[in-house]
Amino acid sequence: MQSRKYRFNKNNKKKWPIVVSGIISSILIIVPLTWLGLHNWNLDDSLSALNQETQTTLEPQDSSQQSNGEEDISIDGPTKTKPPISTPEEPKESPEPPVEKPANNTYLPNQEHPNSPTIINQLLVVNKRYPLPKDYNKGEDPKARESFNQLAAAARLDGFELVAFxxxxxxxxxxxxxxxxVAKDGQELADQYSARPGYSEHQSGLAFDIGEKNFEQHWAAQSFGETPAGKWVAQNAHLYGFILRYPLGKEEVTGYMHEPWHFRYVGVESATDMYTHKQTLEEYLEL
Ligand SMILES: [Zn+2]
Incomplete structure (x- = not known):
């Protein structure tokens, strides 16, 4: 019994490859024939139908890969790949414009006087945006006066007799x-050369209008900047802590026309920094 069974199984095993190959070969014959039959036994129709079938099934993956590949190879490729790089930059640029600083060079409508002066980095600020309290009345700053005296002494050695008029x-x-x-020239013109009350740097006691003794015709005049004394002061004032407060070409920053006679005491260190970098007080303090 056992040997028979063994033989039976053995014979069966030998037949399996024949059966399997028969099934596969019949599938290989039947499937194309069926496909051909479905397309009216026309070989061209059947092949094109087969092509369409394989394309539609592969399209979702294949087309995307193909189009990407084409973009990389084509001339437009590099330019088309740039936008993803430039678009993240645009949001970086756009937040900057809204950070608009209020102008220092014009008066704000209905601005009220503060209760205390504006002091930034230990420097008192007075301009059209930062007025002083009405009752700020400290008089001439002693340090500024002492520094002016030193400036005048140095000028004297070079032959100039300076006056703080x-x-x-x-x-x-x-x-x-x-x-x-205002009564004489009207408000618009007066605002260009004179500060409104509370907005004058002279109220701080730190502003010195400088001229040359016996040359009163150049006091508070544009011509002072052209005189040897005026040029000397412009070049040396910072060594004694003074800055030319309203320089030529910075009218839009300071809100005042060029005043070659108006100097402001800020201390030697700040004055030298501003002089070296050609900065106004507004620029120096980034107001
Ligand atoms: Zn002045």
Whole structure:
């Protein structure tokens, strides 16, 4: 019994390859014939139908790979690949414009006087954006006066007799002056050369209008900048802590026309920094 069974199994095993190959060969014959039959036994129709079938099934993957490949190879490839790089940069640029700083060179409508002066990096700021309190009335700054005396002494050695013809001015004094200028020239013109009360740097006691003794015709005049004394002061004031407060070409920054006679005490270190970098107080403090 056992040997028979063994033989039977053995014979069966030998037949398996024949059966399997028969099935495969019949599939290989039947499937194409069926396909051909479905397309009216026309070989061209059947082949094109087969092509369409394989394309539609592969399209989702194949077309995307193909189009990518084409873009890389084509001339447009490099330019088409750039936008993904430039688009992340655009959002970086756009947040910057909204950070618009209020202008220092014009008065804000209905601006009120503060209760205390604006001091940034230990430097007192007075301009059309930062007024002083009405009652800020400290008089001439002693350090500024001492430094001016040293500046004048140095100038004397070079043959110039300097005078500080206007330093501290109270709120009330500035009010009187400004109103006189407005009555004479109108507000628009007066605003270009005179500060409104509370907005004058002279109220801080740190501003010194400098001229040359016996040359009063150049005091508070553009011509002072052209005189040897005026040029000397412009070149040496920073060594004694003074800056030319309203330089030529910085009218839009300071809000005032060029005043070659108006100097502001800020200390030697800051003055030298600003002089070296050709910066106004507004630029130096990044206002
Ligand atoms: Zn002045």
């Amino acid at each position: 206007s330093t501290f001015r109270s709120f009330e004094r500035q009010e009187t002056l400004y109103n006189q200028y």
